[in-house]
Structure formats: C-alpha cells, structure tokens
Amino acid sequence: MAESMKGLKRTHRCGELSEKNIGETVTAMGWVQKNRNKGGIVFVDLRDRSGILQIVFEGEENAVVIEKAAKLRSEFVIAVVGKVEARSGAVNENLATGGIEVRARRLRILSESETPPFPIEENSKTKEELRLKYRYLDLRRPDLQRNLMMRSRVATLTRQFLSEEGFLEIETPILGKSTPEGARDYLVPSRIHPGSFYGLPQSPQLFKQLLMCSGYDRYFQIAKCFRDEDLRADRQPEFTQIDMELSFVDVDDVIDVNEGLLAKLFKEVMDIEVTLPIQRMTWQEAMDRYGSDKPDTRFGMELVNVTENVKDSEFVVFKSAVENGGTVRGINAKGQGAMPRKKIDKLVDFAKSYGAKGLAYAAIQEDGTVKSSFAKFMTEEEMQDLIQAMSGEPGDLLLFAADINKVVWDVLGNLRLEIARQMEILDKDEYKFLWVTEFPLLEWSDEQNRFLAMHHPFTMPMEEDWQYIDSDPGRVRAKAYDIVLNGNEIGGGSIRIHQNDIQEKMFEVLGFTKEQAHSQFGFLLDAFKYGVPPHAGLAYGLDRLVMLMAKEESIRDVMAFPKIKDASCLMTEAPGQVDEKQLHELGLEIYKLEK
C-alpha cells in the first residue's frame, strides 16, 4: 500500500547532507538500498541520484516506526523525517555522507517494490540483455547515473560556451528530404502524399549551410541524427551531434573556438587542463607516422618507411611490393624481441585481417643476433642497414608490411595499436588531442569506379591544389580537419565551398549529372546564387565524446535508452506491428515474397 507524501516536503537530497547539518531536522526521500536489523536497531541505506544516506530507527518511543522499518525491502520508496547526527558507529570513508546518519522519527512508505530481477549496484555483472530489458532499473545504478549526469553537464557547458561565443541554437527539421547519396536514410511515409517519403537527417549539413546563407553568422545545435546502417558495437540508429557552423572564418578561427570548448569541457567536467594549442598534423604526416588518420599519440612506435633500404634486396615480398608502386614500412615494438613464435603468428593473422598478405619480422635478441622470417633473403649488410633504419636495439621486435600504401598504413596502424594494448602502455587517465588537417578531397572507389568525396561534396579544396582537379584529382587536398582524442575521431569538419562554380565542378568530378545535382541539392545551389559568405563548420559525436570522458567502452553506457545491434529496443519492443488500416492510409502494404 502506497502512502501519500501529503504534508511532507523534501528538504535535502541524500548526498547533500554532511556534518554541517548536524542537529537539523530533515526530510529525505529515496530508495531503500538495503536495511539491516541489529538487535532491534534498524539501519537503512537510503539512495537517490546524489548518493547514499544512513538512516537509523531506534528507541522505545519509536517502536511502531521501527517495526515498519524492519519490514522495508530493497527498492521501496520511502520518506523519513529525522535529526542529523554524527554517526554512532564507524565512519564510512567511502561515502560523502559517511560521517553522519539521520535518526528517524517518521517513516512513510511511498511505494513498495517487488524483488528486482537483478541487484542495483555499480559494475553490474548482470548480462546486458537483461539490463536493457529492465532499463528503468538498470538506470538506477550509480555508474549509469554518473554517466547521464556527466552527459547532461557536457551539453549544458557546450551550450553555455557557444552562446557566449555568439552562436545561436537553431532547430532544423527532423522530417526532411531523403537523398540517395551517402548512408541509407530512415524513411517516413507521408499520409497526405501517399507514395512520398520524408527522410530522417543524417546530419543538419544542408540546413546549417543555408543558415549561413541567411546571415545567422554562428549556428549550433545539439542535434539528433539518424542512419539506417547495420550496427557495429559503437553505432546506434540515432545518435547525437554537437553541430556548428560559422561565417566569415578560416581554419584557424574554427580551431580556436573548438579548442576553447574542449578546454572548458575537460576542465569543468574532469578537472583536466588541455594544453593549448592542440598539436596539428597533416593527414599525410599522420598516415606516414602512425598509419592512421586518427592516430593515438599517447605513445610512439611510429611507422618507418624503409622502402629505400630494402628495395634492392632479394626478398621478393619487399621487392615486388616496391615494383608495384607500393612501399615497405615497419614498426619497432621496443622490448618485445623475446615474443614467443605463437604470439608473433597471431600478430601475422591480425595483420592479414587488415588485408596484409603477410607480416615480416625481425626479433633482435639480447646477444645481438636476429631471428627473422626473411633474413635468409637479405645480406648481413642489408639486415644491419634495416635494423639501423628502424633504430633497432637488442630486445626489440621489428615488424614490416609491404604493399600499396593504403594497405601498409592500415596494417601497421592497427598493429601498432594492438601491440600497445598487449604491452599495456595505454594510460587511461591521459587525454591526448590532435588536429588532423589537409585531408585528401577525394578518394577513389573501386566499387563505384569513380571518385567519392572523402568528407562530403561541400568541402573546400585547398587553393594551391585546385589546378590539379582535372589532371590528378586524387592529389587535391581539402580544407578539412578532424579532432582526434586518444585514437578516436571525436569530431570533424571543413571549410565549405561558397562559390557556385567550384561547387558545380565538384559535382562534375563526383560523377553527378547536372540533373542529379539539381534534383538532390537544387535548393542549396539556388541559395548559392544570392550572396554566400565564406563559411565553415564542425560536428562532434556527442555520444562518443561522453563515452571517452566517462571511460566507458560502449556508447550504450552514456545513453538513457539505447538500442541493440538489430536496432530494436529490448524495453519497449520497438519496432513493432501496426494496424493494417494505418498502412493503407499511407498507401503502403507489406511486400510478400510469395507474390
């Protein structure tokens, strides 16, 4: 039976009380974490989002209340009135309220509870599936509560900072137009226009550029975005972007604002000083040194290009790679020279999973001798030259990949991370930021036999490269930039094309006919006829940013109601069936393969 809270008013949250309140009569409300009956004295741990408070029920005059308290069970919601006192038993150093307790004289049971299907506790060992089915209980766990409170704080601070920097938050539509370019859109059938569909936005890209055309100068939005993709561990059908766009700016202006934002967030949420300015590196340098456009710069183990050193050797793997226009590069896993053969074989398999045909290694023993998969194809002199190029020392393990650049980078970039994980040299408390700049404008797609925009079709080419757009499109770099944190791309953006002629050329290079460009982006091209300011933008993945700040492994742990891999919600059982009648109103029917 639920009692009402009539006549009672909460005076404090549980975790807000401390020694300062000793002597005060307070009213606290929350959930019973546990209760113990010690020789007629009942101790209750009362929990709310702010923390845990010990309540004591004791004394002859309180017999009725004590009896009631003794019957409390986990997750009952109660209200207690009592006096704050110094804790009678041992002080609990683990609790903020560990020095006090509330000696209760009134108790109301606001809501009873059945036994929950799993215990409400930190670092739950309960299977995630069960927790997601009962997400409303899972969300009571203090670690998830801390994550969602952190997320709310990150959003609040972001809005505060950007508002102070002159950004306006402007809402753009969720019911938009579907475009075939890029990832798959979620569709929404129209009832008023049967056979027509809205598309849910993958980002507010076109709208924010239009807002710049309209003179809003600085826009931001914490925007829901949608992609109907097959889900990976850290993907969700809907996700949240911190999205911004600025007029009358160049790269440095965008970077300035965002360094200010990141410094504020990390200072105020985590008390971490971000060293400014954040290091910048061109895409080319990032690939050459780390084999990745989002390098984890918390550690070295950089790639070394040894093509020149090995190109004349008799080792056919190296030689043929070079002859086919590829390169040979290596990394030096310091101190791993004694790695057992089995473990090296696993690294070879790992490399193959990233497209390598194999992985050449040379383990320098403590006595200076070399165990190597390819020594027999090299002269002693060639091997020593190679070791020197790799700064190899006794005890080191050298690993080499030989292929076209794309494969070599991918293999060694990932191998570098894998070995760092194995060596446990990644410091979880270190946050290393990096700007990666000057991305290629285009990347070739073998599948589609055409160039695709690496960023998107509105990205500005670098002026000095534009001359190559016809003769050597792959050489043209873009005014694009990503912000990388510990090997994760947390945001990215670019200067946009604001000239109609360059924009039309871009569509041509991307293989759009005039008609295609017009039918998909006509309103943007039209807008560009009427005076467009130079503009640029950037967007962060909020889910991933908060995940990294909360040191979680999955973005599901920083979202209130996430979906699982098949894009369903275990709690609400969405998606679900709907009435035939409603489908017919939409002019649709479910397609049956037997037809």
Add this chain to the structure above:
Amino acid sequence: MAESMKGLKRTHRCGELSEKNIGETVTAMGWVQKNRNKGGIVFVDLRDRSGILQIVFEGEENAVVIEKAAKLRSEFVIAVVGKVEARSGAVNENLATGGIEVRARRLRILSESETPPFPIEENSKTKEELRLKYRYLDLRRPDLQRNLMMRSRVATLTRQFLSEEGFLEIETPILGKSTPEGARDYLVPSRIHPGSFYGLPQSPQLFKQLLMCSGYDRYFQIAKCFRDEDLRADRQPEFTQIDMELSFVDVDDVIDVNEGLLAKLFKEVMDIEVTLPIQRMTWQEAMDRYGSDKPDTRFGMELVNVTENVKDSEFVVFKSAVENGGTVRGINAKGQGAMPRKKIDKLVDFAKSYGAKGLAYAAIQEDGTVKSSFAKFMTEEEMQDLIQAMSGEPGDLLLFAADINKVVWDVLGNLRLEIARQMEILDKDEYKFLWVTEFPLLEWSDEQNRFLAMHHPFTMPMEEDWQYIDSDPGRVRAKAYDIVLNGNEIGGGSIRIHQNDIQEKMFEVLGFTKEQAHSQFGFLLDAFKYGVPPHAGLAYGLDRLVMLMAKEESIRDVMAFPKIKDASCLMTEAPGQVDEKQLHELGLEIYKLEK
C-alpha cells in the same frame, strides 16, 4: 567572381560599432542592403544579423575602390576595411549605428548575387508561399532574424534556469514504439525487421516517467515531438516542447518552479515583470466565468448564469434549454448597445458556428428602452430582472445562449473573444498569465461511447473524488494544471499516478482490457512494480510560447524551416519519391487502388 577573405579577419559585426569606436580601423563583412552613388561618393548599407552599418567610399586616392563599390548590387557579400568616423551627413536616429560611418579604403567582393525574387525587408508583403520556397532569403529579413534569435535566447535561458534548479537534460529516443492511443503517429519502417515500424514520439511522456522511476529526480528536455494530423494554421507535423518531470513533489512545487522560469524568461527577454504568484483558477470557475479552459483575462465581459432569472419565462428557447438540463448564460458587451442589426446577425452566425441554435440579444438604448429578439416573450418585470442580473446599463448589448453547458460555454467563450477583437480592447503589450487547475479527469466521448482521459491516462485523480470513480466518473477531478497566457494554453501537466492499483483502475475505466493495457504500456506497468516516487510534470509548446513573445500570428514565423498545411516543405520539396529498391529493402510496396 568571388574573392577570398585571405589575410582579412572580421573585427566587429555591423551593429556592434558605435561612437565609441570612432578613430579605429575596422574590418566588417556582410550583405549589401543598398548602395547609392551621390556625385562620385558611394554609400553602402552593410547588413548582418546584428544590424546595418553605413560604409562610405570617397576620395581621389580611392578611385579604384570607388569604381568597384559603385558596381555593388543588393545581397552581394563584401568585406571592407576602413576607419570609423562620426557620420558626415544627417544622423539616422532609426539605426543603432546611425551616428557613425566607416570610411572604406579596401573592398573585397566575397560573393556576388543575382537579383533576389523579392526584396529583403521587414514586414514583407511578398506572398508566404514564395517566401517559403526561398526560405534562405526570407530568413535574411530582420524580423525573422529577431524571432529566431529570441527563440534561441528563450531556449538558452530555459536550460540555464532549469539546470540551476537541479534538472538534468536527458535525451529520449526519436525512434520509439507506435501506440494506437491518441493522435496518429508518424511511422518509420524497419529494414532489419521488415513489416515492423517505429513510431515518432508525440511526447516523451512514458520515457520521462520511467526516468523518475530510475531516480533521476528532475528531468527536462527541449524535445522534438511529432503528430501526423491534418494541419491547422498553427500546427506543424513536428513541434518542440519544453518538457519536464519532477520527483517527490506536489502541485505547488511544480507551479513554483515554473513561475520562476516564466518570470525569468519574460524579464530577460522582454523586460516584463511577471507578477508572482500567478493567479490560479479551477477549471469549473474558468468555465463559469469565461466559458473557456484557457480564458483571456486581459478583459472582463464575464459570463453570467441567468438560468434562475429566466427559467419561468415564456421564452421557449430559454425554457426548453433549462428543462433539458441546460443553462442560460449571457455576456454584457459594454457600450455596444447601438450595434447595427447586420452586425448582430453576424454575431448570431458566429455563435451558430460554435454549435448554438441561436443567440438571444437585448440592446439597451441610451434612453433606457430595450430592443430585443425575445422581449415579446418576457414580462417587463422579467426583462428588468434579467437586465439587472447582467448589470445592464444604457448603451449595453446583452447576448444570451441557452443550451447544455458545454455548448453555452463554447459559444459565449468564443463570442466574448470575438467582441473583444471587434472592440479592439486587447492590449498587445499586456501579458496576463493564469493557472487553470482541477480539470475533470475524464471526458465522455459520444463518438467512441466511452470515457477518454482529458489529459492522459497517467494523470492522478484528486483523492477526495476517487470514491466516485465507479458511480460517477465524470465527477472526478484530476491533479492537472494548464498555464494560460492571454487566452492561449502555453503549457500543461499533472501529478502522475504512481500507484499500480490506481493506474490499472484508470485503464479499466478507459475501457482497456488488461491485454490492451499490457501490450501498449506494459513496460511502464512493469516499472511501477519496483518502487516509484510520487512525480509530476509539465510541458510547454515552445513554438507557441515564442510566437506570443514575438507578437507573431503564426508559429511558422518563429521556426527556421516550417512546413505548410499539407505537411510539405516548399524549399526542399520534402516529402519526395524514393527508389523502388529502397522500399523493397523495407519489405514495402506502394499500394495501388486498382489492384
């Protein structure tokens, strides 16, 4: 040809400059509002979101620049470098920057412009359809820019206030579960589960109640909501709510927080002091006095129940209404006694459009005689008694409706507003707030032959009325409240049921079988088994609130990219066609009536 802004950095927005900057060299960028060539001196009005700045191009040494400036046309985007000087010509009192001008020595044309299809000016007379097609140009107009800046500020202040009050902003899903109850959901077909659909949320109602179950204590969100309804003038398929929910509170707590919020918004955005506490009125009183649950209390003209005065008269309209359980009520349109017969006839038609069978009137002439549609059925004494009950004086027009209460209220409530509009007594600068409380829990639906929840099925009944839930359900009042501003409902909410037994009874009264209740709200009912705090909430329609603050007539004027009545977007042409292939991936096909 677009020039680059390389080497230039904007120092100020146009409207940020004033007499204080005289003598400084500044760089301004923006759109050409207009330019005039006066005997070799070129004056350009430069516009950005902050205002308009006069630029002067003059002097022999500037011949090349002047020639370039003379060729500028409206909406060209330019950058100018020059010195701020006191204005050489007449000071323009209408402009914040009216006392200064910038004497330019450099000019770059960042983007040219074709002639826009309509002029960029305040209070545009251009047809809305054309403006919406070119919304990116329409949004350049200063009135729309002020509206969107105000909207951004309202959102920012709301978030700031609620954060300080301990609310967490928590995002709830857009891809949710569709429920048949209430208005029509927008559906999103699932590709991974063909034949299944997500529903876009009409509000985050269930999720925010679950967050209270989960102990988040105070939640808010500025949330996108969706309803697939036939659109009226002030409806949009997607709209925005300021949505909140609080635990361990009763009505007064919710009202307190929200009075603080409204006072802050109106003070900081409009410099208007909201008198606190805001007046409260029960639903019954609002209906009796104003014939409306959202009365405009900026003026009187209250309804008077004259049933007792006329029930014995020979006027069959009055008599039969009373006999059928109805009432007779009137309003006194002060000073309208000389209204011409034609105008009165129009009021009769107006009344009929709200369901009245007719409208009885009595016009008291200046000489005290009465012109009336029903005098012949009344004795002189009865008429005088009626006039006295209505506080009728020479020059007044008395209007009466006789029917069941619902019709009488609706007719006179709307008539009262119509006459006030005709009399032009509504002060646009007055903002009169009102809480309407104690709404009926249920309302009878003739159409469905059952009771419907007036608010929603989770609204808490008033304790003292719960005893009538079986014997006289219509008598049970709810702990529900609306906040009304100048006759507009800007927000509403309720205390929620947190007891499983009351919630189950509610579903029973609403005609749900146990199975129906479980299949639609099962996860909420399940959650209620595990300890639920007393909780309550409120939601504002942000679009309408900002519309009223901006003194606009349509919510389209406070949204960046609104849709028109048929739920389409004239700019992007959404909704649109999609590939057959994509539909088949979703397991759908377009239903053809010929089949």
